[in-house]
Amino acid sequence: MKRNKVRTLAVNIILVLFCFIVPNNLLADSTARVPDQEMLSLAKEYNRKEGGQSFLVMHQGKIIGEDYPNGGSKDKSLALASGTKSFNGIVALAAIEDGIITLNEKVCDSLTEWKKDPLKSQITYQQLLTLTSGLEPGTHANTYKDTWKNVIKAPMKGKPGEQFQYGPNHLNTFGEALQRYLLMFYGETYEQYLKRRILDPIGVKLEWKGRFADSNPQLAGGSAMTARDWAKFGEWVCNRGIINGTSIISSKLFDLLTVGTKANPAYGLTWWLQTVGSSSQKNDWLPKDFFMAAGAGNQRLYIIRSLELVIVRQAPISDKYHFDDKTFLSLLLKGKDEVETGFVPDDIEMGDPTLSYGDPEFEPFGTRVLFQDRVDNNSIWVDYLNPETGEFSTKDGKNILVDTGIAPLKESRQGPEWGVSKNGSAIFYSKKDDKGVMQIWRATLQGVKVSTQQLTYSNLNMYGVFASQSITSNSIKISCVQHTISNPTGSAVWFDENTPLEINILPNAYFWVKGLRFSSDANYVFYSYQSSSNPYEKGTSQIAMMDTTTKEIKILTNDPGNKDEAWPFIAPEYNYELCIATTINNEKIAIYRNNKNPSGFWSKVAEIKMPENSNYQYMYSMEPIQLTNKSITFSYFTIVAYLDNTGESSVPREDSSLWLFGLGNKLARRVDQPMHGHKLEPETWTSNLDVFYYYNFIDVDKNPNVGHLRRCKTGL
Numbered sequence: 001m002k003r004n005k006v007r008t009l010a011v012n013i014i015l016v017l018f019c020f021i022v023p024n025n026l027l028a029d030s031t032a033r034v035p036d037q038e039m040l041s042l043a044k045e046y047n048r049k050e051g052g053q054s055f056l057v058m059h060q061g062k063i064i065g066e067d068y069p070n071g072g073s074k075d076k077s078l079a080l081a082s083g084t085k086s087f088n089g090i091v092a093l094a095a096i097e098d099g100i101i102t103l104n105e106k107v108c109d110s111l112t113e114w115k116k117d118p119l120k121s122q123i124t125y126q127q128l129l130t131l132t133s134g135l136e137p138g139t140h141a142n143t144y145k146d147t148w149k150n151v152i153k154a155p156m157k158g159k160p161g162e163q164f165q166y167g168p169n170h171l172n173t174f175g176e177a178l179q180r181y182l183l184m185f186y187g188e189t190y191e192q193y194l195k196r197r198i199l200d201p202i203g204v205k206l207e208w209k210g211r212f213a214d215s216n217p218q219l220a221g222g223s224a225m226t227a228r229d230w231a232k233f234g235e236w237v238c239n240r241g242i243i244n245g246t247s248i249i250s251s252k253l254f255d256l257l258t259v260g261t262k263a264n265p266a267y268g269l270t271w272w273l274q275t276v277g278s279s280s281q282k283n284d285w286l287p288k289d290f291f292m293a294a295g296a297g298n299q300r301l302y303i304i305r306s307l308e309l310v311i312v313r314q315a316p317i318s319d320k321y322h323f324d325d326k327t328f329l330s331l332l333l334k335g336k337d338e339v340e341t342g343f344v345p346d347d348i349e350m351g352d353p354t355l356s357y358g359d360p361e362f363e364p365f366g367t368r369v370l371f372q373d374r375v376d377n378n379s380i381w382v383d384y385l386n387p388e389t390g391e392f393s394t395k396d397g398k399n400i401l402v403d404t405g406i407a408p409l410k411e412s413r414q415g416p417e418w419g420v421s422k423n424g425s426a427i428f429y430s431k432k433d434d435k436g437v438m439q440i441w442r443a444t445l446q447g448v449k450v451s452t453q454q455l456t457y458s459n460l461n462m463y464g465v466f467a468s469q470s471i472t473s474n475s476i477k478i479s480c481v482q483h484t485i486s487n488p489t490g491s492a493v494w495f496d497e498n499t500p501l502e503i504n505i506l507p508n509a510y511f512w513v514k515g516l517r518f519s520s521d522a523n524y525v526f527y528s529y530q531s532s533s534n535p536y537e538k539g540t541s542q543i544a545m546m547d548t549t550t551k552e553i554k555i556l557t558n559d560p561g562n563k564d565e566a567w568p569f570i571a572p573e574y575n576y577e578l579c580i581a582t583t584i585n586n587e588k589i590a591i592y593r594n595n596k597n598p599s600g601f602w603s604k605v606a607e608i609k610m611p612e613n614s615n616y617q618y619m620y621s622m623e624p625i626q627l628t629n630k631s632i633t634f635s636y637f638t639i640v641a642y643l644d645n646t647g648e649s650s651v652p653r654e655d656s657s658l659w660l661f662g663l664g665n666k667l668a669r670r671v672d673q674p675m676h677g678h679k680l681e682p683e684t685w686t687s688n689l690d691v692f693y694y695y696n697f698i699d700v701d702k703n704p705n706v707g708h709l710r711r712c713k714t715g716l
Contacts, residue, residue: 106123
């Protein structure tokens with residue numbers, strides 16, 4: 001070939017220079033490993049749930065995991081979308097080895113119409129292949145009406161090499177430029193060269209489902225392949241161009257694929273580098289030699305040479321699912337729960353350190369927080385929160401005074417609570433009447449104007465209040481405990497705010513625990529059902545549910561263990577169905593789902609335990625984080641963890657910790673700063689920027705009667 005001697009010399013120069021910039025340390029991080037069957041199962045189930053149609057894992061060239069759910073099959077060719085782009089980088093390596101081009105060569109040597117353009121004449125092949133050419137990136141719309149010759153007429157949007165701009169024009173321009181040489185030297189089209197030089201020797205088939213009007217393939221997103229063929233291609237790339245002992249392209253050239261640019265260090269020669277997820281944040285636990293081909297709909301070909309792994313994932317191109325690279329890879333390569341070592345807690349004190357911020361509660365779907373000041377006449381205060389920092393808008397949180405002289409927390413066992421209906425938010429709390437009997441009160445706020453109203457007029461104390469939080473319901477429902485504190489005979493009850501005298505009793509409720517909570521639509525109330533003959537002595541408790549319309553009772557669980565909590569929540573992991581979270585013997589969180597069992601009992605579908613290497617093994621004050629944004633694909637739970645299982649006694653503990661757990665992604669994250677003292681009442685608030693985690697802290701060394709308020713970031 002006429003250009004071959006010059007090209008060979010240029011290739012050698014490039015490879016010599018490259019040796020000085022390739023990092024030597026390509027060893028895998030110790031947290032990522034070759035998946036065992038349990039890890040494969042976790043990733044497979046996640047892929048199924050997120051609409052995947054193929055899942056294939058190769059280790060050392062052998063398939064160790066394979067699944068074709070949701071209408072997929074091993075023989076079905078699926079669109080790769082922008083996963084197509086990565087074939088162009090491989091074609092470039094072949095063209096370099098064949099002496100056709102070099103990466104630093106000006107493209108205008110082939111596209112001679114560019115020679116007089118001051119910017120286009122400076123574009124190199126490397127810039128086309130790293131999407132930094134400066135060309136208008138273009139879109140995939142109306143590709144079938146266009147031609148490659150029209151694509152190269154795209155205007156410039158910047159200087160070559162200065163900006164990374166994702167789009168198809170760079171690579172289809174590369175196709176036109178290379179094809180002109182191929183037709184000259186071989187009488188071949190780009191498509192024919194790819195097939196002869198790469199695909200046929202590997203033994204794989206690539207289909208072109210997207211073409212231009214001139215019949216040229218859409219090189220940035222028009223191909224389709226079976227999972228097995230894509231994995232076989234990936235295995236060949238993983239082995240640096242060698243298959244069955246035969247080198248198809250020089251192994252040294254494959255290092256060129258994984259060098260990023262100044263404009264985008266995370267994108268090499270048509271391959272993404274050690275960066276996953278929409279936030280494009282580096283994941284240090286991944287091996288340093290991780291790279292991938294990626295396309296719309298979360299088509300993925302992951303390659304990790306140090307682990308000898310090739311992973312394929314394919315799915316329909318749809319907005320219906322919320323696949324997440326980091327979660328998928330964490331399940332596959334890390335597996336079981338681990339305490340995160342890289343998370344740095346952001347744990348600060350809020351407000352005035354001399355005040356006691358009793359039982360803070362955060363307005364659902366809103367921006368306000370309330371607390372009970374136990375030092376200043378048991379007053380209720382409300383303030384607005386800063387969405388960026390999660391802190392008070394005022395210095396001490398005392399923005400709006402709601403009421404004073406409410407029942408002390410030692411008597412009410414539960415501070416003021418927010419309730420929500422389609423009419424807005426209200427605050428519910430216990431306050432003694434003129435006879436000294438605790439009643440339920442309601443406060444509503446219009447700006448800084450406060451209206452309070454006594455709702456109940458019972459002869460028994462009404463306390464331990466919870467309220468429904470449903471933006472679709474016409475009114476708010478309230479649950480509480482009704483009895484005399486000195487003589488524990490009474491019951492757990494609920495009523496509607498509009499008919500507070502119509503009290504509904506929850507039969508056999510074990511009301512010594514905090515377990516009277518409403519579903520997100522307020523149609524059901526869930527509670528701990530005491531099966532003991534004496535409902536005032538702790539025994540084995542199950543979860544029960546009352547229909548707030550029909551008043552029908554159903555016992556939902558029948559398995560061993562005392563269930564002290566009954567939290568209904570919407571679970572993304574289970575098709576956004578209503579599920580129940582509870583703690584069992586304070587040793588684990590259990591998740592129950594209605595699988596329509598003939599027995600009528602709900603099925604336990606998951607458990608969450610403290611990490612084995614944590615000293616804190618007992619879980620209290622569990623709450624789900626009620627995230628309403630459907631881009632959130634996992635359920636999260638907060639807990640206080642203690643060293644022993646003696647309960648949340650009135651005596652402050654000297655050691656405790658705060659945790660965040662993820663259900664679908666197996667997250668186990670400690671969010672607080674280790675401090676000597678008692679931590680309790682964890683709550684969360686979701687702004688449009690972050691999920692904040694709050695808690696009361698009692699400094700047992702200084703003043704055990706003051707509950708400081710602290711705020712942590714969750715990292716979600």
